Amino acid sequence: MTSTGPRVVDFPLRRPGEAFPPPHYQDYRGERGLVVCHLPNGNRVWLVTRHEDVRAVLTDRRISSNPDHPGFPNISQTMGVPRQEQIPGWFVGLDSPEHDRFRKALIPEFTVRRVRELRPAVEQTVDRCIDGLLAAGTEADLVADFALPVPSLVISALLGVPPADRDFFESRTRTLVAIRSSTDQQRDTASRELLRYINRLVAIKQKWPGDDLISRLLATGAIDPREMSGVLMLLLIAGHETTANNIALGVVTLLAHPEWIGDPRVVEETLRFHSVADLVSLRVAVEDVEIAGQQVRAGEGIVALVAAANHDERAFACPHAFDPARTERHHVAFGYGVHQCLGQNLVRVEMEIAYRRLFERIPGLRLAVPAEELPYKYDGVLCGLHALPVRW
Amino acid sequence: MRITVDTGRCVGAGQCVLNAPAVFDQDHDGVVEVHDPAAAAADPEAVALAATLCPSAAITVHRD
Ligand code: HEM
Numbered sequence: 001m002t003s004t005g006p007r008v009v010d011f012p013l014r015r016p017g018e019a020f021p022p023p024h025y026q027d028y029r030g031e032r033g034l035v036v037c038h039l040p041n042g043n044r045v046w047l048v049t050r051h052e053d054v055r056a057v058l059t060d061r062r063i064s065s066n067p068d069h070p071g072f073p074n075i076s077q078t079m080g081v082p083r084q085e086q087i088p089g090w091f092v093g094l095d096s097p098e099h100d101r102f103r104k105a106l107i108p109e110f111t112v113r114r115v116r117e118l119r120p121a122v123e124q125t126v127d128r129c130i131d132g133l134l135a136a137g138t139e140a141d142l143v144a145d146f147a148l149p150v151p152s153l154v155i156s157a158l159l160g161v162p163p164a165d166r167d168f169f170e171s172r173t174r175t176l177v178a179i180r181s182s183t184d185q186q187r188d189t190a191s192r193e194l195l196r197y198i199n200r201l202v203a204i205k206q207k208w209p210g211d212d213l214i215s216r217l218l219a220t221g222a223i224d225p226r227e228m229s230g231v232l233m234l235l236l237i238a239g240h241e242t243t244a245n246n247i248a249l250g251v252v253t254l255l256a257h258p259e260w261i262g263d264p265r266v267v268e269e270t271l272r273f274h275s276v277a278d279l280v281s282l283r284v285a286v287e288d289v290e291i292a293g294q295q296v297r298a299g300e301g302i303v304a305l306v307a308a309a310n311h312d313e314r315a316f317a318c319p320h321a322f323d324p325a326r327t328e329r330h331h332v333a334f335g336y337g338v339h340q341c342l343g344q345n346l347v348r349v350e351m352e353i354a355y356r357r358l359f360e361r362i363p364g365l366r367l368a369v370p371a372e373e374l375p376y377k378y379d380g381v382l383c384g385l386h387a388l389p390v391r392w
Numbered sequence: 393m394r395i396t397v398d399t400g401r402c403v404g405a406g407q408c409v410l411n412a413p414a415v416f417d418q419d420h421d422g423v424v425e426v427h428d429p430a431a432a433a434a435d436p437e438a439v440a441l442a443a444t445l446c447p448s449a450a451i452t453v454h455r456d
Protein backbone atom coordinates (compact mmCIF):
# COMPACT_ATOMS: atom_id res chain seq x y z
CA MET A 1 0.00 0.00 0.00
CA THR A 2 2.76 2.42 0.83
CA SER A 3 3.99 2.57 -2.76
CA THR A 4 0.73 3.96 -4.09
CA GLY A 5 0.12 7.71 -4.03
CA PRO A 6 -2.72 9.36 -2.15
CA ARG A 7 -6.22 8.58 -3.25
CA VAL A 8 -7.75 11.15 -5.60
CA VAL A 9 -11.47 11.91 -5.40
CA ASP A 10 -13.86 14.05 -7.45
CA PHE A 11 -15.62 17.26 -6.59
CA PRO A 12 -18.37 17.69 -5.50
CA LEU A 13 -17.84 15.18 -2.75
CA ARG A 14 -21.48 14.42 -2.23
CA ARG A 15 -24.67 14.14 -4.21
CA PRO A 16 -27.84 15.68 -2.81
CA GLY A 17 -30.11 13.00 -1.40
CA GLU A 18 -27.53 10.23 -1.21
CA ALA A 19 -27.24 8.11 1.91
CA PHE A 20 -26.36 10.14 4.95
CA PRO A 21 -23.74 10.36 6.29
CA PRO A 22 -21.96 9.75 3.02
CA PRO A 23 -20.57 6.22 3.20
CA HIS A 24 -17.48 7.14 1.19
CA TYR A 25 -16.30 9.50 3.94
CA GLN A 26 -15.59 6.39 5.93
CA ASP A 27 -13.24 5.17 3.18
CA TYR A 28 -11.53 8.54 3.12
CA ARG A 29 -10.78 8.21 6.82
CA GLY A 30 -9.32 4.75 6.29
CA GLU A 31 -5.90 4.15 4.78
CA ARG A 32 -4.17 7.42 5.58
CA GLY A 33 -6.92 9.84 6.48
CA LEU A 34 -5.89 12.30 3.77
CA VAL A 35 -7.24 12.29 0.24
CA VAL A 36 -6.63 14.59 -2.70
CA CYS A 37 -9.46 16.39 -4.45
CA HIS A 38 -9.47 18.48 -7.63
CA LEU A 39 -11.69 21.55 -7.32
CA PRO A 40 -13.71 22.82 -10.32
CA ASN A 41 -11.11 25.55 -10.90
CA GLY A 42 -8.36 22.96 -11.20
CA ASN A 43 -6.94 23.54 -7.71
CA ARG A 44 -5.65 20.40 -6.06
CA VAL A 45 -6.40 20.23 -2.32
CA TRP A 46 -5.86 17.90 0.59
CA LEU A 47 -9.01 16.80 2.40
CA VAL A 48 -8.42 16.14 6.08
CA THR A 49 -10.97 13.65 7.34
CA ARG A 50 -10.08 12.33 10.78
CA HIS A 51 -11.20 14.11 13.92
CA GLU A 52 -7.74 14.27 15.47
CA ASP A 53 -6.16 15.60 12.28
CA VAL A 54 -8.91 18.17 11.74
CA ARG A 55 -8.30 19.59 15.21
CA ALA A 56 -4.54 19.59 14.60
CA VAL A 57 -4.85 21.39 11.26
CA LEU A 58 -7.21 24.03 12.61
CA THR A 59 -4.80 24.95 15.42
CA ASP A 60 -1.53 24.82 13.46
CA ARG A 61 0.08 28.23 13.00
CA ARG A 62 1.84 27.06 9.84
CA ILE A 63 -1.55 26.69 8.23
CA SER A 64 -3.31 29.88 7.14
CA SER A 65 -6.89 31.06 6.58
CA ASN A 66 -5.78 33.93 4.35
CA PRO A 67 -6.85 33.68 0.68
CA ASP A 68 -4.01 36.04 -0.30
CA HIS A 69 -1.63 33.09 -0.05
CA PRO A 70 -1.06 31.31 -3.35
CA GLY A 71 -2.73 27.91 -3.36
CA PHE A 72 -5.64 28.93 -1.14
CA PRO A 73 -8.41 26.45 -2.03
CA ASN A 74 -11.37 28.60 -2.99
CA ILE A 75 -14.01 26.26 -4.37
CA SER A 76 -14.92 28.56 -7.26
CA GLN A 77 -15.03 32.22 -8.23
CA THR A 78 -17.98 32.88 -5.94
CA MET A 79 -17.61 30.15 -3.33
CA GLY A 80 -14.83 30.56 -0.86
CA VAL A 81 -13.21 33.30 1.17
CA PRO A 82 -12.92 36.80 -0.35
CA ARG A 83 -9.63 38.68 0.02
CA GLN A 84 -9.43 41.82 2.19
CA GLU A 85 -8.90 43.81 -0.96
CA GLN A 86 -12.29 42.58 -2.21
CA ILE A 87 -14.24 42.83 1.06
CA PRO A 88 -12.33 44.64 3.83
CA GLY A 89 -13.33 43.29 7.25
CA TRP A 90 -14.11 39.72 6.11
CA PHE A 91 -12.05 38.52 9.08
CA VAL A 92 -12.58 34.77 8.68
CA GLY A 93 -9.90 35.16 6.00
CA LEU A 94 -7.28 36.66 8.32
CA ASP A 95 -4.73 35.00 10.58
CA SER A 96 -3.57 36.08 14.01
CA PRO A 97 -2.69 38.78 14.91
CA GLU A 98 -4.80 40.69 12.29
CA HIS A 99 -7.74 38.39 12.94
CA ASP A 100 -7.65 38.98 16.71
CA ARG A 101 -8.56 42.65 16.44
CA PHE A 102 -11.94 41.75 14.91
CA ARG A 103 -12.58 38.74 17.08
CA LYS A 104 -11.79 40.61 20.30
CA ALA A 105 -14.06 43.48 19.33
CA LEU A 106 -16.93 41.09 18.61
CA ILE A 107 -16.78 38.49 21.37
CA PRO A 108 -18.54 40.62 24.00
CA GLU A 109 -21.59 40.43 21.71
CA PHE A 110 -21.60 36.63 21.64
CA THR A 111 -20.69 35.54 25.15
CA VAL A 112 -22.80 32.89 26.84
CA ARG A 113 -24.25 35.55 29.13
CA ARG A 114 -25.02 38.02 26.35
CA VAL A 115 -26.74 35.33 24.31
CA ARG A 116 -28.80 34.33 27.35
CA GLU A 117 -30.10 37.91 27.48
CA LEU A 118 -31.26 37.51 23.90
CA ARG A 119 -33.39 34.45 24.70
CA PRO A 120 -36.72 36.28 25.13
CA ALA A 121 -36.23 38.06 21.79
CA VAL A 122 -35.36 34.79 20.05
CA GLU A 123 -38.38 33.09 21.58
CA GLN A 124 -40.61 35.92 20.38
CA THR A 125 -39.23 35.66 16.86
CA VAL A 126 -39.72 31.90 16.77
CA ASP A 127 -43.27 32.24 18.09
CA ARG A 128 -44.14 34.90 15.55
CA CYS A 129 -43.00 32.62 12.74
CA ILE A 130 -45.08 29.77 14.17
CA ASP A 131 -48.11 32.11 14.44
CA GLY A 132 -47.61 32.73 10.72
CA LEU A 133 -47.50 29.00 9.96
CA LEU A 134 -50.65 28.28 11.95
CA ALA A 135 -52.54 31.23 10.49
CA ALA A 136 -51.79 30.10 6.93
CA GLY A 137 -53.46 26.71 7.23
CA THR A 138 -52.40 23.13 7.84
CA GLU A 139 -49.36 22.80 5.59
CA ALA A 140 -46.21 24.78 4.93
CA ASP A 141 -42.68 24.76 3.62
CA LEU A 142 -40.67 24.82 6.85
CA VAL A 143 -37.54 26.04 5.06
CA ALA A 144 -39.11 29.15 3.54
CA ASP A 145 -41.52 29.89 6.37
CA PHE A 146 -39.51 28.95 9.43
CA ALA A 147 -35.90 27.80 9.12
CA LEU A 148 -34.75 30.71 6.94
CA PRO A 149 -36.66 33.63 8.51
CA VAL A 150 -35.81 32.74 12.13
CA PRO A 151 -32.01 33.22 11.90
CA SER A 152 -32.40 36.20 9.59
CA LEU A 153 -34.81 37.97 11.95
CA VAL A 154 -32.61 37.15 14.94
CA ILE A 155 -29.45 38.48 13.33
CA SER A 156 -31.18 41.63 12.09
CA ALA A 157 -32.44 42.33 15.61
CA LEU A 158 -28.94 41.71 16.96
CA LEU A 159 -27.37 44.09 14.45
CA GLY A 160 -29.91 46.78 15.31
CA VAL A 161 -31.90 46.74 12.06
CA PRO A 162 -35.06 48.73 12.89
CA PRO A 163 -38.14 46.44 13.10
CA ALA A 164 -39.76 48.20 10.13
CA ASP A 165 -36.82 47.21 7.88
CA ARG A 166 -36.55 43.58 8.97
CA ASP A 167 -38.85 42.26 6.26
CA PHE A 168 -36.77 43.97 3.59
CA PHE A 169 -33.64 42.57 5.18
CA GLU A 170 -35.10 39.08 5.38
CA SER A 171 -36.35 39.01 1.80
CA ARG A 172 -32.94 40.04 0.42
CA THR A 173 -31.03 37.53 2.51
CA ARG A 174 -33.49 34.87 1.37
CA THR A 175 -32.87 35.67 -2.31
CA LEU A 176 -29.16 35.51 -1.59
CA VAL A 177 -29.27 31.90 -0.39
CA ALA A 178 -31.96 30.53 -2.72
CA ILE A 179 -29.62 28.85 -5.17
CA ARG A 180 -32.40 26.97 -6.89
CA SER A 181 -35.12 29.56 -7.25
CA SER A 182 -33.14 32.75 -7.83
CA THR A 183 -30.88 33.66 -10.73
CA ASP A 184 -27.26 34.85 -10.46
CA GLN A 185 -28.47 38.29 -11.38
CA GLN A 186 -31.17 38.36 -8.70
CA ARG A 187 -28.62 37.27 -6.12
CA ASP A 188 -26.19 39.91 -7.27
CA THR A 189 -28.86 42.61 -7.01
CA ALA A 190 -29.93 41.38 -3.57
CA SER A 191 -26.36 41.44 -2.31
CA ARG A 192 -25.82 44.97 -3.65
CA GLU A 193 -29.05 46.17 -2.03
CA LEU A 194 -28.07 44.60 1.26
CA LEU A 195 -24.64 46.13 1.17
CA ARG A 196 -26.11 49.54 0.41
CA TYR A 197 -28.57 49.10 3.25
CA ILE A 198 -25.83 48.06 5.68
CA ASN A 199 -23.67 51.02 4.73
CA ARG A 200 -26.59 53.34 5.35
CA LEU A 201 -27.30 51.69 8.68
CA VAL A 202 -23.68 52.14 9.76
CA ALA A 203 -23.82 55.82 8.79
CA ILE A 204 -27.01 56.24 10.83
CA LYS A 205 -25.49 54.53 13.88
CA GLN A 206 -22.42 56.74 13.60
CA LYS A 207 -24.65 59.77 13.95
CA TRP A 208 -27.25 58.39 16.33
CA PRO A 209 -25.74 55.52 18.32
CA GLY A 210 -28.22 53.12 19.93
CA ASP A 211 -28.11 50.09 22.18
CA ASP A 212 -27.05 47.62 19.49
CA LEU A 213 -24.10 45.71 18.09
CA ILE A 214 -23.21 48.17 15.33
CA SER A 215 -23.16 51.15 17.70
CA ARG A 216 -21.10 49.33 20.30
CA LEU A 217 -18.69 48.06 17.68
CA LEU A 218 -18.20 51.57 16.32
CA ALA A 219 -17.65 52.82 19.87
CA THR A 220 -14.75 50.40 20.43
CA GLY A 221 -12.82 52.20 17.71
CA ALA A 222 -11.18 48.86 16.90
CA ILE A 223 -12.82 48.54 13.51
CA ASP A 224 -12.39 51.02 10.73
CA PRO A 225 -15.75 52.26 9.38
CA ARG A 226 -14.50 51.05 5.96
CA GLU A 227 -14.34 47.51 7.35
CA MET A 228 -17.72 47.61 9.07
CA SER A 229 -19.80 46.47 6.10
CA GLY A 230 -17.55 43.44 5.56
CA VAL A 231 -17.81 42.49 9.22
CA LEU A 232 -21.59 42.85 9.20
CA MET A 233 -22.05 40.98 5.91
CA LEU A 234 -19.93 38.16 7.35
CA LEU A 235 -22.13 37.96 10.45
CA LEU A 236 -25.19 37.91 8.26
CA ILE A 237 -24.02 35.34 5.73
CA ALA A 238 -22.14 33.04 8.11
CA GLY A 239 -25.17 32.72 10.33
CA HIS A 240 -28.10 32.53 7.95
CA GLU A 241 -28.06 29.49 5.72
CA THR A 242 -25.95 27.43 8.15
CA THR A 243 -28.50 27.82 10.91
CA ALA A 244 -31.46 27.38 8.56
CA ASN A 245 -30.06 24.15 7.11
CA ASN A 246 -29.34 22.79 10.53
CA ILE A 247 -32.84 23.57 11.82
CA ALA A 248 -34.47 22.01 8.74
CA LEU A 249 -32.37 18.82 8.76
CA GLY A 250 -32.79 18.61 12.52
CA VAL A 251 -36.59 18.66 12.21
CA VAL A 252 -36.44 15.81 9.68
CA THR A 253 -34.23 13.82 12.03
CA LEU A 254 -36.52 14.47 14.99
CA LEU A 255 -39.55 13.34 13.00
CA ALA A 256 -37.68 10.10 12.32
CA HIS A 257 -36.68 9.79 16.00
CA PRO A 258 -39.70 11.24 17.83
CA GLU A 259 -38.59 9.70 21.12
CA TRP A 260 -36.07 12.55 21.38
CA ILE A 261 -38.49 15.40 20.80
CA GLY A 262 -38.35 17.77 23.78
CA ASP A 263 -34.87 16.72 24.88
CA PRO A 264 -32.48 19.71 24.78
CA ARG A 265 -29.54 17.41 24.02
CA VAL A 266 -30.77 17.11 20.43
CA VAL A 267 -29.22 20.51 19.71
CA GLU A 268 -25.64 19.31 20.08
CA GLU A 269 -26.35 16.01 18.39
CA THR A 270 -28.03 17.51 15.30
CA LEU A 271 -25.03 19.80 14.98
CA ARG A 272 -22.65 16.86 15.02
CA PHE A 273 -24.84 14.49 13.03
CA HIS A 274 -25.55 16.83 10.12
CA SER A 275 -22.38 18.94 10.19
CA VAL A 276 -23.93 21.27 7.62
CA ALA A 277 -20.75 23.35 7.18
CA ASP A 278 -19.04 20.55 5.32
CA LEU A 279 -16.56 22.46 3.17
CA VAL A 280 -16.21 25.70 5.07
CA SER A 281 -12.88 25.46 6.87
CA LEU A 282 -10.54 26.23 3.97
CA ARG A 283 -6.82 26.60 4.63
CA VAL A 284 -3.42 26.71 2.95
CA ALA A 285 -0.05 25.54 4.25
CA VAL A 286 2.43 28.40 4.45
CA GLU A 287 5.26 26.10 5.53
CA ASP A 288 5.86 22.42 4.88
CA VAL A 289 3.88 20.42 7.44
CA GLU A 290 3.19 16.81 8.17
CA ILE A 291 -0.44 15.83 8.56
CA ALA A 292 -1.33 12.24 9.46
CA GLY A 293 2.12 11.16 8.35
CA GLN A 294 1.74 12.84 4.96
CA GLN A 295 4.04 15.65 3.80
CA VAL A 296 2.02 18.70 2.81
CA ARG A 297 4.07 21.37 1.08
CA ALA A 298 3.90 25.12 1.52
CA GLY A 299 1.39 26.48 -0.99
CA GLU A 300 -0.85 23.43 -0.96
CA GLY A 301 -4.53 23.89 -0.12
CA ILE A 302 -6.19 22.05 2.74
CA VAL A 303 -9.86 21.52 3.58
CA ALA A 304 -10.87 20.38 7.07
CA LEU A 305 -13.84 18.17 6.30
CA VAL A 306 -15.83 18.59 9.49
CA ALA A 307 -18.64 16.21 8.49
CA ALA A 308 -16.09 13.43 8.05
CA ALA A 309 -14.41 14.25 11.36
CA ASN A 310 -17.73 14.25 13.19
CA HIS A 311 -18.44 10.72 11.99
CA ASP A 312 -14.99 9.41 12.81
CA GLU A 313 -15.29 6.14 14.70
CA ARG A 314 -11.98 6.95 16.44
CA ALA A 315 -13.65 9.91 18.16
CA PHE A 316 -17.30 8.90 18.55
CA ALA A 317 -18.87 5.59 19.56
CA CYS A 318 -21.29 4.47 16.82
CA PRO A 319 -20.84 7.78 15.00
CA HIS A 320 -23.55 7.07 12.44
CA ALA A 321 -26.23 6.66 15.10
CA PHE A 322 -28.28 9.71 16.04
CA ASP A 323 -27.86 9.57 19.79
CA PRO A 324 -28.44 12.77 21.77
CA ALA A 325 -27.47 10.92 24.97
CA ARG A 326 -23.90 10.33 23.81
CA THR A 327 -21.29 11.68 26.17
CA GLU A 328 -18.71 12.86 23.62
CA ARG A 329 -19.07 16.61 23.22
CA HIS A 330 -16.03 17.39 21.10
CA HIS A 331 -17.65 17.63 17.66
CA VAL A 332 -16.15 20.14 15.25
CA ALA A 333 -19.37 21.28 13.57
CA PHE A 334 -18.32 24.85 14.45
CA GLY A 335 -14.71 24.31 13.45
CA TYR A 336 -11.86 24.55 15.95
CA GLY A 337 -9.06 26.93 16.81
CA VAL A 338 -9.23 30.72 16.65
CA HIS A 339 -11.87 30.75 13.92
CA GLN A 340 -14.25 28.47 15.77
CA CYS A 341 -17.73 29.80 15.08
CA LEU A 342 -18.32 33.14 16.74
CA GLY A 343 -22.09 32.67 16.61
CA GLN A 344 -22.16 29.20 18.19
CA ASN A 345 -23.83 30.17 21.46
CA LEU A 346 -26.48 32.11 19.62
CA VAL A 347 -27.08 29.11 17.34
CA ARG A 348 -27.50 26.80 20.32
CA VAL A 349 -30.17 29.06 21.80
CA GLU A 350 -31.93 29.48 18.45
CA MET A 351 -32.02 25.76 17.78
CA GLU A 352 -33.12 24.84 21.28
CA ILE A 353 -36.03 27.29 21.13
CA ALA A 354 -36.91 26.48 17.50
CA TYR A 355 -37.21 22.71 18.08
CA ARG A 356 -38.96 23.08 21.41
CA ARG A 357 -41.59 25.63 20.34
CA LEU A 358 -42.25 23.98 17.00
CA PHE A 359 -43.16 20.61 18.50
CA GLU A 360 -44.94 22.14 21.51
CA ARG A 361 -47.18 24.29 19.38
CA ILE A 362 -47.63 21.93 16.42
CA PRO A 363 -47.62 18.48 18.02
CA GLY A 364 -49.15 16.88 14.90
CA LEU A 365 -46.28 18.03 12.67
CA ARG A 366 -45.34 15.48 9.98
CA LEU A 367 -43.69 15.32 6.58
CA ALA A 368 -45.97 15.99 3.61
CA VAL A 369 -43.82 13.83 1.29
CA PRO A 370 -41.93 10.60 1.94
CA ALA A 371 -38.50 11.33 3.47
CA GLU A 372 -36.71 9.89 0.40
CA GLU A 373 -38.36 12.51 -1.79
CA LEU A 374 -37.22 15.54 0.18
CA PRO A 375 -35.24 17.98 -2.01
CA TYR A 376 -31.82 17.74 -0.42
CA LYS A 377 -29.42 20.52 -1.21
CA TYR A 378 -25.67 20.36 -1.56
CA ASP A 379 -23.87 23.13 -3.37
CA GLY A 380 -20.41 21.77 -2.69
CA VAL A 381 -20.07 23.75 0.53
CA LEU A 382 -23.17 23.48 2.70
CA CYS A 383 -25.71 20.67 3.08
CA GLY A 384 -29.37 21.34 3.64
CA LEU A 385 -32.83 21.22 2.11
CA HIS A 386 -34.30 23.36 -0.66
CA ALA A 387 -37.73 22.91 0.91
CA LEU A 388 -39.32 20.99 3.75
CA PRO A 389 -43.00 20.32 2.98
CA VAL A 390 -44.89 19.53 6.19
CA ARG A 391 -48.46 19.33 7.36
CA TRP A 392 -50.28 19.02 10.68
CA MET B 393 -6.11 20.77 41.26
CA ARG B 394 -5.04 24.18 40.00
CA ILE B 395 -6.35 25.93 36.90
CA THR B 396 -4.63 28.57 34.88
CA VAL B 397 -6.10 30.45 31.93
CA ASP B 398 -4.19 32.26 29.20
CA THR B 399 -6.39 35.28 28.52
CA GLY B 400 -4.21 36.24 25.57
CA ARG B 401 -5.16 33.04 23.75
CA CYS B 402 -8.86 33.03 24.61
CA VAL B 403 -11.09 33.54 21.56
CA GLY B 404 -14.29 33.88 23.55
CA ALA B 405 -16.03 30.77 22.24
CA GLY B 406 -17.53 30.19 25.66
CA GLN B 407 -17.08 26.41 25.76
CA CYS B 408 -15.70 26.76 29.28
CA VAL B 409 -18.75 28.65 30.57
CA LEU B 410 -21.13 26.19 28.94
CA ASN B 411 -19.44 23.12 30.32
CA ALA B 412 -18.20 24.24 33.74
CA PRO B 413 -20.33 27.27 34.63
CA ALA B 414 -19.49 27.00 38.33
CA VAL B 415 -15.81 27.55 37.62
CA PHE B 416 -15.46 29.74 34.55
CA ASP B 417 -16.97 32.99 33.45
CA GLN B 418 -16.42 35.47 30.64
CA ASP B 419 -15.59 39.03 31.67
CA HIS B 420 -17.11 42.11 30.02
CA ASP B 421 -14.78 41.73 27.08
CA GLY B 422 -15.84 38.12 26.61
CA VAL B 423 -12.51 36.82 27.86
CA VAL B 424 -12.31 33.80 30.14
CA GLU B 425 -11.86 34.22 33.90
CA VAL B 426 -11.78 31.67 36.69
CA HIS B 427 -14.49 33.00 38.92
CA ASP B 428 -14.52 30.21 41.47
CA PRO B 429 -11.34 28.09 41.62
CA ALA B 430 -12.72 26.20 44.64
CA ALA B 431 -15.66 24.90 42.59
CA ALA B 432 -13.23 22.98 40.38
CA ALA B 433 -12.64 20.36 43.07
CA ALA B 434 -16.35 19.58 43.18
CA ASP B 435 -16.52 18.77 39.48
CA PRO B 436 -13.09 17.94 38.07
CA GLU B 437 -14.69 16.20 35.08
CA ALA B 438 -16.48 19.35 33.96
CA VAL B 439 -13.22 21.27 34.24
CA ALA B 440 -11.34 18.66 32.21
CA LEU B 441 -14.10 18.76 29.58
CA ALA B 442 -13.90 22.56 29.37
CA ALA B 443 -10.14 22.34 28.92
CA THR B 444 -10.33 19.83 26.07
CA LEU B 445 -13.19 21.62 24.32
CA CYS B 446 -11.55 25.05 24.49
CA PRO B 447 -10.68 25.69 20.83
CA SER B 448 -7.62 27.79 21.60
CA ALA B 449 -6.05 25.70 24.38
CA ALA B 450 -6.39 28.62 26.78
CA ILE B 451 -7.17 26.46 29.82
CA THR B 452 -4.58 24.37 31.65
CA VAL B 453 -5.40 22.02 34.49
CA HIS B 454 -2.46 21.33 36.81
CA ARG B 455 -2.80 18.21 38.88
CA ASP B 456 -0.62 19.17 41.83
C1 HEM C 1 -25.63 25.88 12.67
C2 HEM C 1 -25.13 27.05 12.41
C3 HEM C 1 -23.69 27.36 12.16
C4 HEM C 1 -22.65 26.52 11.80
C5 HEM C 1 -22.70 25.02 11.56
C6 HEM C 1 -21.46 27.35 11.70
C7 HEM C 1 -20.22 26.86 11.37
C8 HEM C 1 -19.06 27.61 11.36
C9 HEM C 1 -17.74 27.09 11.10
C10 HEM C 1 -17.41 25.65 10.76
C11 HEM C 1 -16.86 28.12 11.20
C12 HEM C 1 -15.34 28.05 11.04
C13 HEM C 1 -14.84 28.52 9.71
C14 HEM C 1 -13.36 28.26 9.54
O1 HEM C 1 -12.81 27.38 10.19
O2 HEM C 1 -12.74 28.93 8.72
C15 HEM C 1 -17.63 29.31 11.52
C16 HEM C 1 -17.10 30.57 11.68
C17 HEM C 1 -17.87 31.70 11.90
N1 HEM C 1 -19.22 31.76 12.15
FE1 HEM C 1 -20.49 30.19 12.20
N2 HEM C 1 -21.79 28.66 11.98
C18 HEM C 1 -23.13 28.71 12.28
C19 HEM C 1 -23.87 29.84 12.64
C20 HEM C 1 -23.35 31.11 12.81
C21 HEM C 1 -24.09 32.28 13.26
C22 HEM C 1 -25.55 32.30 13.67
C23 HEM C 1 -23.22 33.33 13.21
C24 HEM C 1 -23.40 34.80 13.55
C25 HEM C 1 -24.32 35.35 14.13
C26 HEM C 1 -21.94 32.81 12.77
C27 HEM C 1 -20.82 33.59 12.61
C28 HEM C 1 -19.57 33.08 12.33
C29 HEM C 1 -18.40 33.93 12.17
C30 HEM C 1 -18.35 35.43 12.28
C31 HEM C 1 -17.32 33.05 11.89
C32 HEM C 1 -15.87 33.44 11.68
C33 HEM C 1 -15.17 33.44 13.00
C34 HEM C 1 -13.70 33.80 12.92
O3 HEM C 1 -13.11 33.77 11.84
O4 HEM C 1 -13.14 34.13 13.98
N3 HEM C 1 -22.05 31.47 12.54
N4 HEM C 1 -18.98 28.97 11.63
Ligand code: SF4
Pocket residue numbers: 397401402403404405406407408409418422423424445446447448449450451
Ligand atom coordinates in the same frame (compact mmCIF):
# COMPACT_ATOMS: atom_id res chain seq x y z
S1 SF4 D 1 -13.46 27.95 25.88
FE1 SF4 D 1 -11.40 28.73 25.66
S2 SF4 D 1 -11.54 30.28 24.10
FE2 SF4 D 1 -13.62 29.85 24.76
S3 SF4 D 1 -14.06 31.40 26.32
FE3 SF4 D 1 -13.31 29.59 27.37
S4 SF4 D 1 -11.10 29.93 27.50
FE4 SF4 D 1 -11.84 31.36 26.02
